[in-house]
Amino acid sequence: MYLTRDEEAVLNGELGNSYALAMKVLTVVGDALKAERLIPVVHTHVSGVSYFNIGDAGVEFIESLAAGNAKFQVFTTANPYAVVTDTPYGELPEDLISKQMRVINSLRLMGAATFTCAPYYVRRPSYGEHLAWAESNAVLYANSLVGARSNREGGPLALLEGLVGRTYAAGAHLDEGRIPTCAVSVKVNQGVKPSDLSLLGLRVGELCPDSIPFVEGLEGLTENEAKTFLAAFGSTSNSPMVVFNKLTPDSEELLANSDFKERFSVDANSLRSIYSEIREGVSGEGVVYFIGCPHLSLDEVVSVINYVKSKGSGGLEGRELWLGVSEDLQLDKGLLDSLAGLGVRLIKGMCPVTTRLNMLGVRYVVTDSGKALHYMPKLAGVKVIIKDRSEILKEFLCR
Ligand code: F3S
Secondary structure (H helix, E strand, O other): OOOOHHHHHHHOOOOOHHHHHHHHHHHHHHHHOOOOOEEEOOEEEEOOOOHHHHHHHHHHHHHHHHHOOOOOOOEEEEOOEOOOOOOOOOOOOHHHHHHHHHHHHHHHHHOOOOEOOOHHHHOOOOOOOEOEEOOHHHHHHHHHHHOOEOOEOOHHHHHHHHHHOEEEOOHHHOHHHHOOOEEEEEEOOOOOOHHHHHHHHHHHHHHOOOOOEEEEOOOOOOHHHHHHHHHHHHHHOOOOOOEEOOOOOOHHHHHHOOOOOEEEEEEHHHHHHHOHHHHOOOOOOOEEEEEOOOOOOHHHHHHHHHHHHHHOOOOOOOOEEEEEEOOOOOOOHHHHHHHHHOOEEEEEOEOHHHOOHHHHOOOEEEEOOHHHHHHHHHHOOOEEEEOOHHHHHHHHOOO
């Protein structure tokens, strides 16, 4: 791989061991992927932040970089961490909280701006911009809806890329790495409900596990609806991008260059019956209603809060509605207190999906997220019920 003089100097240790390590790993990965050079990036996003995902080895690695005074060279955000604030459900053991805090503090020391899985709300990328992001829903959003360019990086690699402000020129950074090779025609005879989009995303991901799909039939989606689809899709597919007919920037050009190896047809309405068992009701204690996987935009939060306030009463005693949002989202303290009184809690900078919620006594999670449906039974140790956001709010408020 060709390296500039500055890149070679970093590789040779002129800035210190942490940066040399970062450059070394990046060039090895780039060589393996036949990249001819490195590309500067403007924003890196680190995943692998929850202690439950990275364990002791992960904590020690991140801590060693921070202790060596390593700093991110470009704007960097990080994924949410495990749920560590007080909840009425119970507490994680003290040593787990302390290890999670060590990760958070180390990333802050290195310069992480905030913790969220929706970095596109913190800093919206521009068309054509190169990124090194490691959260699947965020990568899919940037490539598919904005026309920015990022591969789906591993968490540690994105962290190292942030230290040198570069990524390798391969995959979705190149025009040829963005061409769809799988065609999916979606039929939506009776209109598509939001929870259908989650199930649809999971299904299209299963059909195209390693290829970029060209999806037609969803031309009228809003960006929020497409976000729901993409987050679910990224749970069952490794692809960094979905080309939505007419919605994705350059979709016509990408279609013109496409080389479909497979073609599928999916009836969105039929998915409801396939997944009917996960729409059942919940009973007893240990129920959490959770909206915000991926994290909500400010507009989405305000819309949920306005709905709850308009009803004037909260959920059943002992049940909470959790709204997943970026750590830096600011709302009036009085409003937050009044929401807490109604059982509504902003889960700022945290990810319930990668927290062992069963250790808190949670048994059921009711959510609108296909990604949560896919991962929570295994990672959080809970049963997941999927419903539309409006159904979740009505059920939480017993209306
Ligand atoms: Fe975000 Fe956690 Fe879902 S990182 S996308 S809330 S799995």
